Amino acid sequence: MLISRDKFVGLEEVTHLCAGGESPMLKSHEQAFNRFMRDKSMGERTREKQDAVLKTTREQCAQLLSVEVDDVTLLGSASEGINAVMYGLSWQAGDNVVIADVEFASGVYPWTRLADQGVEIRIARHRDWCVDLESIDSLIDERTRVVLISHVSMFTGQRMDLAALSALVRQRGARLVLDATHAVGVVDVDASLADVVVSSCYKWLLGVHGCAIFYCNRERFPELEPPFLGWNSVSAAGGWRAPLEMTLRSDADRFIPGNPSYVSIYLLNNALDALLATGIHSIEEHALKLTGALHHGLTDQGWEVMTPAPAEFRAGNVCLMTDRVDEIAQTLREHQVMVWGTYAGDARLRISAHVYNDQDDVEKCLQALSSIR
Ligand SMILES: Cc1ncc(COP(=O)(O)O)c(C=O)c1O
Structure with missing residues (x-):
């Protein structure tokens, strides 16, 4: 072991x-939890301490995904990340989304919210429990906005050829939203091959519920807007003199409207120390x-x-x-x-x-x- x-x-x-x-x-989570308790009790310095842990944890996630730290943040769950894409895009009647029949429920249900806007959900059917690139390819056309696929299937265990999937989706001008919940922490994931990556942290990443990785490739996916805004979404604000004045942050933290679950992030930080040290x-x-x-x-x-x-x-x-x-x-x-x-x-x-x-x-x-x- x-x-x-x-x-x-x-x-x-x-x-x-x-x-x-x-x-x-991990038994060492107890010490990480104690660090959270101590930092949480430091009055105004609490924020500085907690933000330092958030920063380090984002750096660890970026290292694990081989991407730039500014493109990675931590939302509340993988399901929330997929919903952020659905609510963060502006859709037109006739657009479509491609998914697979063996996808996890959270990769399926969010798109049903688009039905009354005339957006179609296209479902690639597995053969002998395998989803092949040809069946995905056959469903993509010029109106496909998003292809959502799991890197590793929670249902069948199949790992997709990410480089080939990425090439296929990009060639057709769609965006690849990758659910890497069963990949990150156990196999190498080059997130830059996708446009958005989500991953839960309580499985292969040895963390707990309450935070999940959200990667958004800003260069490839500039049209994705944060669907929820709050004090944390901005880098500059007009305050009481000009309450409506604000500048959205340019990094992925613009997707977090308020305080994230710092306690979960302290534990993830500790888990990633162990996983990255193992390699x-x-x-x-x-x-x-x-x-x-x-x-x-x-x-x-x-x-x-x-x-x-x-x-x-x-x-x-x-x-x-x-x-x-x-x-x-x-x-x-x-x-x-x-x-x-x-x-x-x-x-x-x-x-x-x-x-x-x-x-x-x-x-x-x-x-x-x-x-x-
Ligand atoms: C592929 C996949 N994505 C997402 C999730 C759920 O993630 P979360 O609870 O972080 O939304 C699961 C949970 O089993 C999963 O298997």
Whole structure:
């Protein structure tokens, strides 16, 4: 494993293979939380202290995404980031948005708000659980404003070829909105290939709820306006003498109208210290090794594995479709193996491998599943 299990809360007894749902808390978050408590109590100096942590955290995010820090900020959730794009663009009747059928709900529902403006939602259908570039390409035309796709699918585990997707969307003059929630923190993501990137922080990034990465490529997406404005959106203000005078900030923080969730950001800062020190390339290699072994073992046992086998088309998730969820759920609980999808009871199970997992975890999971098979 890359980060020792004993650095996390609650991993002594269980085999935790569900970072794709919720990752366990780093024990060092307690110190980060204490730092937040101390800084929060410093009166007027509080803002200066908290803004310093926000600045460092934005720098860490920019490093992770290989982009300029001014293009990155932290909104409240990935879902909020997608809604910011929907509300931040001015739409015309006849425009369309392209998504995939296996997209997460928050990549789908926001666009339905545009129906009464005459905006069409086009849905690329998967084949054998894979979304291919041809099916996306066939839906794009000169009225396509946005293509929203997950870099790594939460549903199937498929990783898109980001460079090829980016080239395709750009060539057709549309904007690529990438949900990288299941990619950032586990595989290398070059965000500059997209026009907007959103990512939750409570899964692969080892943070908590309340903040999510929002990257907006200002050069490529100048028409995107912040949909909500507040005191934090501006770099200059007229004050009581000229209340309506203001200059919008030029950096991505213009998308944050008020105070962000600093407590979440302190914890994200701490998590990113750990992930960046480990190195994203090592993390990717480690996760691919473990998901490769999972994929191989599950296929051998005869399960319907939805995730593609080649390493370049998967990341930290291996997903399987089954009509035996209840039986699997019970067996895995008896073996103290945690995966995702057993409580929701949908027919899809997701097994995830991250920095605190090792080959032993993979064996335990496979062994438990083989007892059912
Ligand atoms: C692909 C994807 N995007 C977004 C989210 C939700 O993110 P948030 O709660 O930050 O809006 C999830 C949660 O499971 C997800 O799988």
